[in-house]
Amino acid sequence: MGRLLEAARAGDRESLNELVRELTPLLWHVARAQGLDRESSSDVVQHTWLTLLKSISDIRSPAALTGWLVQVTKREAWRVARRARAEEPVDGAEFADLLDRSPTPEDLATASETHRELWAALAQLSERCQEILRAMAFLPELTYTELSALLNIARGSIGPMRGRCLVRLRSLLTGGVRDER
Amino acid sequence: MNADPPFDAADLDVLRQLRGAWTEADPVPPDLVETVHFALELTSGTEEIMRAVEEHALPVAKGDDSTRTITFDGTELTVMVSVAPASGAAVRVDGWLTPPGVHQIELRVQGELLRTSSDDGGRFAFDRVPRGLVQLVVRAGGTVLVTPAMVLS
Missing domain, CATH: 1.10.10 (Arc Repressor Mutant, subunit A)
Structure with missing residues (x-):
């Protein structure tokens, strides 16, 4: 993974794509574990990868990369969940699905x-x-x-x-x- | 470097089973990796990333198709997009920028880039957009805003 990160940092998109393939399953489960539905979890994972482009030049090791991605995914998932709760109408119907927990x-x-x-x-x-x-x-x-x-x-x-x-x-x-x- | 005690073979076996069980119970959507690849393809890292904040599907009078509206938020600009079925395999995309303003608008579809601009009321439209993955780009002054990639169907 170190080699992929180095190449991705240098601008090689195929290496970046390979990192996406390797780490997306983990990020998906991180988002789902925060209580988001499947669609919101997909949005959060995509947002995390897009955000990475801004910061990838500062990330020096595979461990730092995984940690960074997981933290950003969690933070974004919390943000989405918090907003959904704040907007939840009194009857709760519209956003009930959004906060469905992943299967326990x-x-x-x-x-x-x-x-x-x-x-x-x-x-x-x-x-x-x-x-x-x-x-x-x-x-x-x-x-x-x-x-x-x-x-x-x-x-x-x-x-x-x-x-x-x-x-x-x-x-x-x-x-x-x-x-x- | 890592002083953690290693897993033994039985630990690894249990973890493998767990991974299989979780993958089966809550699979990663099959198109997620492809969607991320598409979104990353032309994104450089200097753009502002908008967030989808609201989505509605409104039934239309005839047929099974419906109009879908999605709202994307940026820090200083919101774009509402409405997607309606057009003839053949295409859809029509209408958009409204708030605050309104004349900006260059691009719609990335697979293999091509559609361009238009918003009018002074903030409105723009793409008449015929092939179904599939798209990403909207708004060039507002010095700021480039991109939406997440989404599937128009």
Whole structure:
């Protein structure tokens, strides 16, 4: 990714396009995790990439790039959500859809055939754990510093939380259904 | 550089399963990457990026097509765009700038650039626009404003 970033910074659009292909799935899930509907999430992701063109010359490492993109996506998603709430009419009908949360594990435990067991296990974890696991699933190479920025969790807490969430999920998956949430 | 304890094989397996599950449950829209590529293609980074703030679809009298209006906000300029079906595979795009003013307007469609200008009431129109990805560009004095790319259908 470092090579792509360097080329994109020098103005190579094919490298930039490749970065878009690689990182858009993560940004999509970041936007969705802030509670935006699918259409608003697409707008937010597009806005983030367009905004990057202004700042790309200052971004020196792949880690900084991922962190920057995630922060901008979150900030823009909050902005959109806040505006939608402020404009929400009294009956709430028009904007109700906009703030539909992305599907939660609780929704999915009954919905998805293939991954039922996984959703059922995830549903038993805290929201924090679900958020950490979702981020790690899309970018397993994230460092603690990046995860810390991404999730607004103190850097020192990331390691223990990451470990605890994974261990807990794995033990639930290997047959334990004890609820120690 | 990274002192984090590595994932073991079982961790990686669970993360892979999670990624598969989330991808299946909440897939990235199939055209999102293409839309971003289109939007980035002719954007240099010096433009002001407008935001879509409101969208309505109004049914028209005949047929199944409807008129769609979208409002885009910039810091000092708002543009409202109305998209109506035209003959064949084309659509008609009408726009209103607020505050009104005579500016150069471009509509980027795939493979070509349509040009017009707004009148002193801030109105402009493109009669025949092929359906597909488009991006609107407003050249207002020294400022170039671009909307996000959107699909006209």
